[in-house]
Amino acid sequence: MSKRKLSRQQRWRIEKIQAERAQRAEKRDAQDTEKLAAGEYGAEQPGRVVAHFGRTLEVRDAAHQAVRCHLRANLDGLVTGDRVIWRAGQEGSGVVVAREERDSVLTRPDARGQLKPVAANIDQILIVFAVEPAPYANLIDRYLVAAEATGITPVLVLNKTDLLPEDGGELGALLERYRAIGYDVVRTTTANEAGLVALRQQLAGRTSVFVGQSGVGKSSLIDLLLPDENLRIGALSEDSRKGTHTTTTARLYAMRQQEVADGELIDSPGIREFGLTHLSEAEVTEGFVEFRPYLGRCRFRDCRHRAEPGCALLDAVEAGKIHPDRFASYRRILDSLES
Numbered sequence: 001m002s003k004r005k006l007s008r009q010q011r012w013r014i015e016k017i018q019a020e021r022a023q024r025a026e027k028r029d030a031q032d033t034e035k036l037a038a039g040e041y042g043a044e045q046p047g048r049v050v051a052h053f054g055r056t057l058e059v060r061d062a063a064h065q066a067v068r069c070h071l072r073a074n075l076d077g078l079v080t081g082d083r084v085i086w087r088a089g090q091e092g093s094g095v096v097v098a099r100e101e102r103d104s105v106l107t108r109p110d111a112r113g114q115l116k117p118v119a120a121n122i123d124q125i126l127i128v129f130a131v132e133p134a135p136y137a138n139l140i141d142r143y144l145v146a147a148e149a150t151g152i153t154p155v156l157v158l159n160k161t162d163l164l165p166e167d168g169g170e171l172g173a174l175l176e177r178y179r180a181i182g183y184d185v186v187r188t189t190t191a192n193e194a195g196l197v198a199l200r201q202q203l204a205g206r207t208s209v210f211v212g213q214s215g216v217g218k219s220s221l222i223d224l225l226l227p228d229e230n231l232r233i234g235a236l237s238e239d240s241r242k243g244t245h246t247t248t249t250a251r252l253y254a255m256r257q258q259e260v261a262d263g264e265l266i267d268s269p270g271i272r273e274f275g276l277t278h279l280s281e282a283e284v285t286e287g288f289v290e291f292r293p294y295l296g297r298c299r300f301r302d303c304r305h306r307a308e309p310g311c312a313l314l315d316a317v318e319a320g321k322i323h324p325d326r327f328a329s330y331r332r333i334l335d336s337l338e339s
């Protein structure tokens with residue numbers, strides 16, 4: 001059998017499967033419409049997507065109960081964190097009938113390089129770095145730029161402060177610089193009880209994601225924040241063994257905190273890797289927030305802020321308004337885009 005023939009047969013099979021699947025979805029949707037019309041579903045109520053497996057969603061209702069819901073065929077692209085309107089059916093399941101407007105969305109390139117939403121309605125991106133492994137020079141800036149491009153507020157989290165020298169070391173000075181620009185900086189350590197106090201306050205009442213380099217302590221922090229989530233994580237991987245989805249699915253976790261208000265985490269391996277995606281030159285420039293007052297003020301409209309006369313950014317560096325290390329970092333990120 002020739003190779004081409006084989007692939008045509010495969011393609012035909014795939015098309016057949018897809019057509020059948022679409023037909024089933026259509027049929028189910030028609031049934032839903034009938035049931036909705038016949039009043040077999042309960043009243044519309046708000047919920048939030050906690051996890052997402054193909055066309056099945058886990059939705060959390062207002063009382064924080066999980067409900068298995070399926071989707072109307074006309075409702076595609078829901079992601080973890082989406083706020084939805086759903087209606088209860090029989091046997092504890094439900095149907096999602098609408099999606100509410102998103103405040104924010106985190107995207108990631110798929111296998112074909114197209115940006116796909118992975119999570120929605122996130123209030124802050126916690127960029128975790130650590131005393132060990134020490135962040136390389138412009139790693140923090142890369143994460144900040146990527147976060148700024150999403151419109152979601154970044155927060156810097158310095159972990160493993162138990163390893164910090166008495167005087168705060170170089171990292172202490174570096175963090176002050178970010179504070180001066182306007183970023184929140186939170187110090188953490190998983191080495192003692194008091195190490196997460198500031199972090200818990202930062203998380204209270206918000207939906208957050210943790211990102212950062214391998215080894216900085218994201219898992220250690222999340223384990224402490226979600227002490228009783230281990231069972232649920234186990235349940236998730238059991239599902240994935242059945243092949244219904246992969247463990248890369250983002251999941252929303254509610255934190256039950258005693259001293260401060262509850263907060264929520266959305267976590268997945270894919271989200272943790274956030275920041276390593278491609279950025280445009282304009283996104284990089286805008287991503288340095290302290291540059292913004294100077295943008296559009298260069299003598300040349302197409303100024304690329306290299307050595308042009310009358311460059312407002314270079315002047316600001318010269319005048320001490322922009323830190324030379326941040327400007328060097330900016331250049332380095334742009335250079336890395338070109339290569």
Ligand SMILES: Nc1nc2c(ncn2[C@@H]2O[C@H](COP(=O)(O)OP(=O)(O)OP(=O)(O)O)[C@@H](O)[C@H]2O)c(=O)[nH]1
Pocket residue numbers: 159160161162163188189190191212213214215216217218219220221272
């Ligand atoms: N000294 C010290 N070590 C810590 C602290 N937090 C985490 N560690 C250690 O740092 C190492 C890496 O921690 P992880 O939580 O696995 O880091 P991660 O960011 O989840 O790493 P990946 O899973 O590779 O993304 C482990 O050996 C932890 O025990 C801390 O506050 N102080």
Ligand SMILES: [Zn+2]
Pocket residue numbers: 298303304305306308310311312313314
């Ligand atoms: Zn310029």
